[in-house]
Amino acid sequence: MTTQDMLDERYGRRRSPARRWLIAAGALIAVGVVALFGWFTVQGALDDVDSDTTSFEVSDEHSVTLGFQITSPPGSAVACAIEAQDEDHGVVGFRVVEIPASELHARAFREVIPTTALATTGFVNSCWVLPAPAG
Secondary structure, eight states, X not given: OOXXXXXXXXXXXXXXXXXXXXXXXXXXXXXXXXXXHHHHHHHHHHTOOEEEEEEEEEEETTEEEEEEEEXXXXXXXXXXXXXXXXXXXXXXXXXXXXXXXXXXXXXXXXXXXXXXSOOSEEXXXXXXXXXXXXX
């Protein structure tokens, strides 16, 4: 009998194969959860759309011309919500612009936002990737 066996017997410890399997299964599940979390993180980042307002021009009290650029995944259609606000930050114009798919990663646009009152600013509120058409 080895010293380790004598100590195990003295203190009532048992080495069972079932415990090793439980530890191995737990480690495997932990690795799977980390891998799944990583995949969801990468997948979400692949569909990110970045937008920057490059210019705006208040044409008159009924419209604002907005210049903006987007960076999106190539081959994906994108929609952007563009907005005009007055001096009190009230929304006086809002429009959703659908941008067709392109193989270019970065593109620039100019769009007119109709307004209900005189605006003092225009900007891109948000952009997102549109779902692919069925079929």
